[in-house]
Each structure stands twice: as structure tokens, then as C-alpha cells.
Amino acid sequence: MKKISIAGAGTMGMGIAQWAAQMGHPVILFDTSDSALQRAENTIQNNLKKLAEKGKISENPSEISNRIFYSNDLTHIAGSDLFIEAIAENFDAKKQLFQQVEQLTQDTILCTNTSSLSINKLSSTLKRPEKFAGLHFFNPATLMKLVEIIPGFNTHPTITEKLISLMKSWDKVPALAKDTPGFIVNRVARPYYGEALKIAEEQLATPQQIDQVMKQLGGFRMGPFELMDFIGLDVNFTVSYSVFEQMYFDPRYRPSILQQRMMESGRLGRKTGIGFYDYRSQNPPTEIHPLTEKTANTIFQRILSMLINEAVDAVYLGIANPQAVDNAMMYGANYPKGLLQWGKEIGFDKVKALIDELFDHYKDPRYRASAGFYHIHTLIP
Numbered sequence: 259m260k261k262i263s264i265a266g267a268g269t270m271g272m273g274i275a276q277w278a279a280q281m282g283h284p285v286i287l288f289d290t291s292d293s294a295l296q297r298a299e300n301t302i303q304n305n306l307k308k309l310a311e312k313g314k315i316s317e318n319p320s321e322i323s324n325r326i327f328y329s330n331d332l333t334h335i336a337g338s339d340l341f342i343e344a345i346a347e348n349f350d351a352k353k354q355l356f357q358q359v360e361q362l363t364q365d366t367i368l369c370t371n372t373s374s375l376s377i378n379k380l381s382s383t384l385k386r387p388e389k390f391a392g393l394h395f396f397n398p399a400t401l402m403k404l405v406e407i408i409p410g411f412n413t414h415p416t417i418t419e420k421l422i423s424l425m426k427s428w429d430k431v432p433a434l435a436k437d438t439p440g441f442i443v444n445r446v447a448r449p450y451y452g453e454a455l456k457i458a459e460e461q462l463a464t465p466q467q468i469d470q471v472m473k474q475l476g477g478f479r480m481g482p483f484e485l486m487d488f489i490g491l492d493v494n495f496t497v498s499y500s501v502f503e504q505m506y507f508d509p510r511y512r513p514s515i516l517q518q519r520m521m522e523s524g525r526l527g528r529k530t531g532i533g534f535y536d537y538r539s540q541n542p543p544t545e546i547h548p549l550t551e552k553t554a555n556t557i558f559q560r561i562l563s564m565l566i567n568e569a570v571d572a573v574y575l576g577i578a579n580p581q582a583v584d585n586a587m588m589y590g591a592n593y594p595k596g597l598l599q600w601g602k603e604i605g606f607d608k609v610k611a612l613i614d615e616l617f618d619h620y621k622d623p624r625y626r627a628s629a630g631f632y633h634i635h636t637l638i639p
């Protein structure tokens with residue numbers, strides 16, 4: 259595979275373009291906005307310069323950036339081996355773009371970087387759905403190793419195979435996923451936020467205390483609330499709501515009213531200066547009152563068990579194999595360990611017992627242990 263075209267020069271498109279160029283490909287980066295193209299060019303050049311200064315790339319940065327051609331003219335994508343769409347998350351806009359792209363290409367593999375739209379629904383609008391698949395990168399695309407590969411029902415198996423081997427050759431970790439809401443990461447990660455928010459709503463601990471527990475006991479790089487502030491509460495809520503809605507309002511994915519109200523008030527996290535934490539003042543953060551060891555353990559085990567439950571369910575439903583689920587969370591969400599590996603170490607019986615206990619306590623089907631626990635030895639060898 260040689261020539262790579264990318265549509266959308268925003269956060270994701272520019273990251274993917276930079277990485278493809280670093281991997282030696284000639285790249286066309288297309289956007290309808292000239293200012294977006296200019297911004298992408300500046301950002302990529304700066305990034306490459308910094309990488310060279312740190313000795314992280316052996317090639318001359320200008321050689322790499324010269325491989326990228328920035329264009330507001332879609333016809334430049336003709337003759338590409340691979341086209342990756344990374345424009346705004348809007349079904350009609352993507353549909354329209356792919357229709358134009360299909361007129362300009364014949365054998366090009368067509369991919370979308372969508373996080374939440376149905377691959378099969380998009381593929382139904384194409385003339386050559388057998389050449390189309392989801393290719394889902396994570397932000398920042400140059401650093402995050404995970405790429406979810408999502409074939410639709412009509413994707414030809416050779417296309418999936420080609421994408422898997424291309425991602426391996428790009429030093430990425432491909433994870434094959436079924437076309438289901440949130441694919442792997444955005445589905446399995448839901449309880450990290452959802453359960454933490456529920457614990458805060460129940461006033462069992464403050465967001466700061468919960469963050470501390472997850473970092474200290476779990477080894478997570480960021481606590482759930484810090485992470486929501488970082489991602490943006492609006493973005494995180496939108497993903498949560500989209501998965502909930504697409505799962506036909508399954509209570510396991512019920513979003514949090516606390517998060518919704520925070521978002522509505524404009525407290526979106528780092529980008530607005532305030533979210534669960536206040537980033538505006540220069541004062542040192544107030545001291546966090548430590549929880550008792552028992553409470554800390556209860557909170558940690560509750561969130562982790564709900565995460566493991568999602569991971570087991572994803573395997574049970576054939577969304578991905580155990581290795582892909584574990585890789586997804588480590589390489590797409592920086593988890594310190596794969597969730598299934600973690601479950602194995604704790605004992606899946608214990609995890610299930612804890613979820614059953616939560617169910618008995620709350621009488622809420624949110625705490626529904628996956629039926630996968632009954633087949634755990636065949637599912638997770």
C-alpha cells in the first residue's frame with residue numbers, strides 16, 4: 259500500500275496524516291476549510307521538529323512533512339490505495355463525502371474513523387461496500403497504539419486482512435471489532451465514568467477521593483473525574499448518551515444526571531477552566547481527606563468489577579476476542595492491565611459475586627452480571 263488519503267484535517271485527521279507520513283507513505287490531507295489545513299500543516303511541522311530534537315525520528319523532519327500534500331480539492335485523492343475519512347461526526351456529511359469519493363476511486367480501500375456511527379449503515383450508502391470498513395484511531399493518533407478495525411457485513415475479508423497487516427506494519431495494535439455501539443473501547447470503558455459518577459452521586463466519596471483510589475489502588479494513570487475533565491464533559495457525556503441510546507436504553511449504560519447538569523452549566527473540564535476540578539486558580543488544590551481502607555477498597559472493586567463485567571460481556575457477545583479486548587483497553591485507554599487478565603487474577607467468581615451483591619443491594623438491572631460468567635472457562639482460556 260502506498261498512497262494514503264485522509265479527509266478532515268482536524269484533531270484526528272492530522273494525527274493520522276502525520277503517522278502515515280512517518281511510516282513513509284505519500285499522503286493527501288483533504289479538508290474543505292483552508293484554515294484547518296493551515297493549522298494542520300503548522301501543527302505537524304512543529305510536532306516533527308520536536309520529535310527530531312528529541313531524537314525520536316531518524317529522518318529529516320522536512321522530508322517527512324514533504325510527503326504530505328494539503329489540499330482543498332478532493333480530486334487529488336484519485337489513485338489512493340487507502341482513503342480514511344476523519345471529518346465531523348455527522349452521518350449525512352460522511353455519506354455525501356463517500357459518494358464523491360467513490361466517483362473518484364476504483365480499487366481504493368475506503369475507511370471511516372467514526373467513533374459512534376454504524377459502519378453497516380454507512381456502508382449501505384456505498385456502491386462498493388465490500389471495500390469499506392471502520393478504521394478507528396485513538397487520540398492522539400500518533401501516540402496511541404490501538405486501532406480498532408470494524409468490518410461491516412459486506413466488507414470483503416481480504417480488505418479486513420489488508421487493514422490488519424497495514425496497521426501492524428505501522429507499529430499499531432489492531433483490534434478486530436464487531437460493528438456494535440462504541441465498538442470495544444468506548445463500550446467497555448463506560449463504567450469507569452458511569453460507576454464513578456454514581457458513587458459520587460450517592461455521596462459515598464468525592465470525585466477527588468475516587469480519583470485517588472483508582473490511581474493508588476488500580477494504577478490507572480488518571481482518575482475517572484480527571485479524565486472526564488481532560489476529555490471534556492460534553493464529549494464524554496455525548497459518547498455515554500450515544501452508547502445508551504444505541505443499546506436501546508439498557509440501564510447498564512444509563513448516563514449520569516450529575517454529569518449532564520455539569521455539562522449544561524458549562525463546566526466542561528480543562529477547556530473551560532473548571533469541571534470536577536478548578537483549573538483557574540493558582541492556589542494549591544485542597545487536601546483530599548483520605549477514605550478508610552475498607553471504603554477505598556469497596557469503591558475500587560466496584561468500579562473494576564463493572565469494567566470486567568463489560569469486558570466479559572464483549573467477549574460473550576463476540577464483539578472481540580479476549581486478546582483484542584485486553585489490548586484495546588491497554589493501548590486505546592492506557593489501562594495498566596487488560597481487564598480480562600485482571601479478572602483472571604482476582605478470580606471471575608469473585609467479580610461475578612460482587613456484581614450480584616450490587617444487584618441485590620440496588621435492585622437495579624444496571625448491576626447485571628454478564629451471562630458470559632457462566633461460560634468463562636471456554637470464553638477466556
Ligand SMILES: NC(=O)c1ccc[n+]([C@@H]2O[C@H](COP(=O)([O-])OP(=O)(O)OC[C@H]3O[C@@H](n4cnc5c(N)ncnc54)[C@H](O)[C@@H]3O)[C@@H](O)[C@H]2O)c1
Binds near residue numbers: 265268291294343351
Ligand atoms: N477527537 C477524538 O478523540 C476522536 C477519536 C476517535 C475518532 N474520532 C472521530 O474522528 C472524526 C473526526 O474527529 P475530530 O475530533 O478530528 O474532529 P475535528 O472537529 O477536530 O475535525 C474535523 C475536520 O473535518 C473538516 N470537515 C468537516 N466537514 C467536512 C467535509 N464535508 N469535507 C472535508 N472536511 C470536512 C473540518 O473542517 C475539520 O477540520 C469523527 O468522526 C470523530 O467521531 C474522534
